Amino acid sequence: MGNDRSLVLLQGLLGGLLAGVALTVSGPWWMVPALALLWAASRSSLASAIWGAVAVLVSHRWLLALHPLMWIGVPAGLSLPIAIGIWLACALLAALLLACWSYLLNRLPLQGSFANAALAAAVWGLLEVALSKSPSFWIGVGGSLLPADPPLAALSRWIGEGGLAALQLLLGWWLWRLLTMSRRESGWPALLAGGLLSLVVLHGVGARLLQNPETIGGQAELAEYSVALWQPAIPTREKFSAQRQRDLPVRLQAALQEADAANANWLLAPEGTLPLNDSLSAPTPIPLMSGGFRWSRGRQRSAMLLVDAGGTTPLASIDKHRLVPLGEWVPSWPGISGLSAIGGLEAGEPSRLWRWGGPPAAVAICYEISNGAALARAVADGAEWILAAANLDPYPRLLQQQYLALAQLRSLETARPLLSTANTGPTAMIRADGQIAARLASFDPGVLMVPLQPRKGLTGYVRWGETPLLLMIGASSLVLIRSASRSGPRPARPRRRKTPPLDQE
Known part of the structure; x- marks a missing residue:
């Protein structure tokens, strides 16, 4: 048990490091493995919190450049502690959000299923959109694709940054499932082929959008x-x-x-x-x-x-x-x-x-x-x-x-x-x-x-905003609700009977 717990915490730590690198140098080849490690660590809220905290500590290390603050009247002895405190506060917020996301994920039915992953990914995407409207957010998973992968990022014309975040969460889930399933299982080849085909199709559609940006209403000739x-x-x-x-x-x-x-x-x-x-x-x-x-x-x-x-x-x-x-x-x-x-x-x-x-x-x-x-x-x-x-x-x-x-x-x-x-x-x-x-x-x-x-x-995103994510939440929730209703209520745990004292027998 101790070794299992240590492994989960290590997965959260390594995943957070990879995510921080992805938000520094960009590219799905960094973020998708980082998210696969998050899925592996998601059964532990603590490991998920470590993932979020480490990702922010690495990607937001530029906050330390706030020091020195003496030019605005901050005493020299407080300058560096204040800069470090702001940096750590951002990491703490990320840790709390990831712990809550893990808590939600572990209470959904059909653990490990695509419907389960789709709901969790869509919730993540909407959360990034909501946070971007607040004063406590800078960059998230959705912003990690550029400049490394323009074709995949071009899908934002239809699904926005939140949709890109959800898409990468699903790619991470796919990689995690590939690595945890036995190759002898009947579903493994189909999972591999389906994921690879999806990657090819998504990049093809994105490349098409880059070459010929389709917009609703056309492009009028405007002065340069x-x-x-x-x-x-x-x-x-x-x-x-x-x-x-x-x-x-x-x-x-x-x-x-x-x-x-x-x-x-x-x-x-x-x-x-x-x-x-x-x-x-x-x-x-x-x-x-x-x-x-x-x-x-x-x-x-x-x-x-x-x-x-x-x-x-x-x-x-x-x-x-x-x-x-x-x-x-x-x-x-x-x-x-x-x-x-x-x-x-x-x-x-x-x-x-x-x-x-x-x-x-x-x-x-x-x-x-x-x-x-x-x-x-x-x-x-x-x-x-x-x-x-x-x-x-x-x-x-x-x-x-x-x-x-x-x-x-x-x-x-x-x-x-x-x-x-x-x-x-x-x-x-x-x-x-x-x-x-x-x-x-x-x-x-x-x-x-x-x-x-x-x-x-x-563009589609300008017209319908986060509607694709809301539809994704609705469809996956319907699947999970039907599955839960078919399986019926969970059986009650039998109560343990205490052995009566010998003098009462």
Whole structure:
């Protein structure tokens, strides 16, 4: 018994390590074996919790780059403990979620059956979608396919990121069943052939979607634009220094002039570029769409701001809705406000659609890029391209890679081109097929000129959202309920009789 328990815990540990690697370098060849180990460990809630915690500790290790925090007033002795505490808190949340998922799985009937696995996988997919709307989620199983496997990721046009997560859970279940069944069993060859055939068909359908993106409503011919993307590469810890504050207006004007000379229709600048209630030092020669801050009803908000050609002050904006815990949103507890360099912000409206006077955009500011459902709703309401603006400094290149993978997935889900502008990167243009067409080198300042071809037409995911996952839950639940009703109620356990004392016989 002790050896069995140790083996299950080891499976959870190794599976979590593989999952963390998959979320770092991407690819189903990492994630599917990791999920197979999760299925093997799922009979233990503790082993499942270890899987989730280790996966987050490996994939979210960039959180440690929060240290040092002295630049926002955190004492030196608390800086590293706070960074480690945030990292461990994320791992603890993942552990709790995986333990709950394991608890649910072990109480479903038909253990080991496909219907059982399908229900558990669909619940996982819906959970990732729900978490992506909360402030406590960044990347999950559904986002691990890119950039390594575009054909399989292209299925997100119909099933979204949650569907990709459920699909990979089922592939992991298939691999687990192959490894645990005896090859002499009658069902083993059929299981092997069925899984391999499914992989071929799924990749074939995905490749077809990449070559010919099918959308409902067709693709209308829209005008093409030339857009300049500015990457200032200003270290966040130096942003509020007097020298940087003097340099920023000069560098912004230089970027605007460079974009104007290249005949750009407008320039995009990253999140947080324009100071609060500040105006440009000189009229802009072309429209400027920049991240910045503004006051609304006495509260400060992070927003994308539009300064029209010839102007110096913003005339339109869209506010950030999903705020970063502690970095932008802080609870009103004594001594906690110092953890935010900007003192706490108010969230804007949930809608990500911005009708700014040009082609309507679906806007993702910072880690709103992980909320595919919100961007899909904006596209359904009329967005013709996706604008992603961020400031990922002081985090390392790993976070940029994950951000770019999520941006590619958002393009695939919606069949929309995406323009990303970020302080230190990634600054890139992603086509509607999810492929990166142009990109600036990370951490290097520069202006990137890219073409933008807005698009119309709706993908299946934009139209019906998570309906495939809900249907999957309904169908698998029906199978499990019928099976449970046919088998009847479980027989009651007989009570043990205590032997009466000898003096009562």
